[in-house]
Structure formats: C-alpha cells, structure tokens
Amino acid sequence: MTTLAPLYPTHQPRKLKVATVSLAGCFGCHMSFLDIDERILELIEHVEFDRSPLTDIKHVGHCDIGLIEGGLCNSENVEVLRDFRKHCKTLVAVGACAINGGLPAQRNHLDLGEILQDVYGSRTGMSAGSAIPNDPELPLPLNKVHPIHEVVHVDYFLPGCPPPADAFWRFLTDLMAGRTPHLGHGLMHYD
Amino acid sequence: MSTSTATPDASFTLDGEDVPFRPGETILQAAQRAGHYVPHLCWHPEFHPHGSCRVCTVKVNGRAGAACTVQAAAGLAVESSTDELNAHRKTLLQMLFVEGNHFCPSCEKSGNCLLQATAYEAGMEGPHFEEFYPDRPVDASHPDILLDFDRCILCELCVRASADVDGRNIFAIAGHGIDTHLVVNSPSGKLGDTDMTLADRAASICPVGVILPKRRGFAVPIGERRYDVKTVAEPGNQEAS
Numbered sequence A: 001m002t003t004l005a006p007l008y009p010t011h012q013p014r015k016l017k018v019a020t021v022s023l024a025g026c027f028g029c030h031m032s033f034l035d036i037d038e039r040i041l042e043l044i045e046h047v048e049f050d051r052s053p054l055t056d057i058k059h060v061g062h063c064d065i066g067l068i069e070g071g072l073c074n075s076e077n078v079e080v081l082r083d084f085r086k087h088c089k090t091l092v093a094v095g096a097c098a099i100n101g102g103l104p105a106q107r108n109h110l111d112l113g114e115i116l117q118d119v120y121g122s123r124t125g126m127s128a129g130s131a132i133p134n135d136p137e138l139p140l141p142l143n144k145v146h147p148i149h150e151v152v153h154v155d156y157f158l159p160g161c162p163p164p165a166d167a168f169w170r171f172l173t174d175l176m177a178g179r180t181p182h183l184g185h186g187l188m189h190y191d
Numbered sequence B: 001m002s003t004s005t006a007t008p009d010a011s012f013t014l015d016g017e018d019v020p021f022r023p024g025e026t027i028l029q030a031a032q033r034a035g036h037y038v039p040h041l042c043w044h045p046e047f048h049p050h051g052s053c054r055v056c057t058v059k060v061n062g063r064a065g066a067a068c069t070v071q072a073a074a075g076l077a078v079e080s081s082t083d084e085l086n087a088h089r090k091t092l093l094q095m096l097f098v099e100g101n102h103f104c105p106s107c108e109k110s111g112n113c114l115l116q117a118t119a120y121e122a123g124m125e126g127p128h129f130e131e132f133y134p135d136r137p138v139d140a141s142h143p144d145i146l147l148d149f150d151r152c153i154l155c156e157l158c159v160r161a162s163a164d165v166d167g168r169n170i171f172a173i174a175g176h177g178i179d180t181h182l183v184v185n186s187p188s189g190k191l192g193d194t195d196m197t198l199a200d201r202a203a204s205i206c207p208v209g210v211i212l213p214k215r216r217g218f219a220v221p222i223g224e225r226r227y228d229v230k231t232v233a234e235p236g237n238q239e240a241s
C-alpha cells in the first residue's frame, strides 16, 4: 500500500521568539533559568532566543516573550525596559527584584546623594582626588529603585529569589502551550 | 455526625459542606475544627478575635462578614472559597505587601510566615500596586529580641499576647489611617527599656517577621520550612505561631 502524500502542506509551527535581560539584578535568575539543564534542548525546539545574555544580541527585535530580571535603578534600565515592552507581546517580571525592587531597593530609605558621597567621597582608604563618577557615558541612577510594573504594563510575574529552574520550566511550558501559567505549591516562592 | 455537645441540627454549610459547631463558636472556629481552611491573618485560636485584617471575609446568607467574628448558627449558608472572595483576598494581601517592606529573601521568617504562605495559597504572583517603601527603622535595643517594623501587618496579636497572656502591655497600636503603626510602651519607646523576655508569648506570636529572636538565623534552611513543606491550607498548619 502506498502512503498518500498529505493533501495540504504540513505546517511547522513557527518558533516563539524569546528575549531576556538583566536590569538591576544579579544574573541569579538567568543562572537559575539555565538550571533547567538538558531541558534547554527541548526548549530550543520551540523557541529562538533574540536579545539575551545567551546570544549577545544587543537590541531587542519583535518577540513573543520578554523575560525581565531585575528592577530599575538607573535611566538605562528604564530605556531597555520600555524597548522590551515595545517589542514583546508578553512581558514577564522574573524574580524578586523585577517584582518588588528586591535587594537593590534596600537603598530606598537612604538619600542617593549621601550614598554616593559616602561611597566615592568620604569612605576611609580612598585615594586622593577620588570623586563621584560623572562620565557622561554612565547612566544616571534613579532616586529610588522601582519594580518594573510601576513603569510598564507587566503581563505575568514569576516570583522567587531566584525562581527555581522547575518554576521557569513550568511557566514557559504553560505559556507556550497557551495556558495561563500556574506555579502552585512548591514552585511559588518569594525567597 | 456530631461527636460533640452540639445538637444534631447545629450545623451550617461552608461552600456547600455541612460544618457542625458548638454553642458560642464563630464560623472560623467551627470551620477550622472541622478541618476546613478559611484564610486569615489577625485571627489566632488562642486569642479573642480582632476582626481587622478582613482576609477571612465570607458571605453569610449572601452578606459579607468576617468569619472570625460572626457567630455560627444553624442553617447558615456560608460561602468562602468563591472566585469573588478569593480575588478580594488577593487584593487585601497585595495591599499589605506594598504598605510595608517585604523583602522575603532577606527575612528570617520566610518559609514560616503566615502572610507569605497565605499569599502563596491565594496565588499572589506579584504586588499589583505601587510600592510605598515606608521608612521604618529597626529597634535593636533589646539584648535578645529584634523588632523589624518593616513587616508589621498590624494584626495586634503581640498586643493581645502581651496584655492577655504576659500581663505586661508592652505593645500598642498608635496613629490612624496610613500612619497607623506599632509602638512599644516604654519611656524611650524602645524595646530595650521594657522587661520583655524571650519566654513571653508576645515574643513568639508574631505571624510575620517583626518580633524575632536575635542570634538565630537559618536554623532550618530555606526550602525546608513549615510552609515549604505543607501549604497553609492543610489542617494543623494554619497558624504560623
């Protein structure tokens, strides 16, 4: 018996484009993401990475999913975040810092000028002529650190410090399958 | 059905299930005794109800009321785990989180915290609202006990424990509206100027990470703590302190 050729051309689903970035974060979330280990091979059957520390692409293109690690502590963070929002259909706040500012936000009850002065001006052991860095290339620090949902609309939050690898996996497989991501007990963690 | 002193018809329904009660019990007391979970923060089985956090709000015959203060009565139809009530609970939790400074990764209470566990159970993935980042300095004046006001949810459990159990009246709530805050009853306002001890009930009652023993950290690793192992909804695990 001969096998019939399909009547219609078979449709290979397009790979989803995913971009990731670390703003005011520590890259811990990215490291935890990589802890999905060999499942990354299955993942790249379904997704293609755009801008990300994994690809070294510098500018985000049109993407299906944007994963944002870290909050906003300087003007560049805000620009990059807005660019991601513009280019990503679904934007995800990943980890404690993106979600509520996290560790960097511990400076929020201190005066920024005083912190800079303490660190670069009056600390003991500083070499003569030390001053607060003011190279125009440096992004200006924000007065306070902010979580990303205070600046752009965020579609989903993936909590944890960092979110466990299994939480990344559950979240992404749910999202790719068109389900509302649901972490449930054991994967939902704020610590 | 009934093994207690309750008469056979002394029951109400909670989300359609019969819950027997003893005379004088509130809806929350009876529900918890029967193994049901009604989310709550300021209620604790050892203390008089306070009715302030509103997280236990249920609908009793269609009208909203705090399950910790409404008396159980035969034939009541109580709704608790409905989409509408659970959505309201999540909003209350999100407001509590942004009003304080809740950086769980650096909090010794993480994993043992009732606020956090209740938020997990409510499926609270993010804060939704803008953070207040209030300035609430730590009180480290006591030799054995630390007060980190960043995390206070004003449940008044420490106030009740200190007054009703310890007989010391060390804590009180002052101010009103958004300025409501916990104060220490001592001339300097510092805990170091009180006679509080680690053996006081008030030293162990805080359901969140405000009143903490000093020099105790990571005795149980993150990931193996009370609410890492079992959810807050499970019978026997509904109180953090």
Ligand code: SF4
Binding pocket: A190, B101, B102, B103, B104, B107, B108, B109, B110, B111, B113, B114, B115, B116, B151, B208, B209, B210
């Ligand atoms: S008190 Fe609870 S919710 Fe607040 S920071 Fe500590 S663990 Fe997190």
Ligand code: SF4
Binding pocket: B151, B152, B153, B154, B155, B156, B157, B158, B159, B182, B205, B206, B207, B208, B210, B211
């Ligand atoms: S310190 Fe703890 S027990 Fe006291 S009111 Fe605040 S949250 Fe409640």
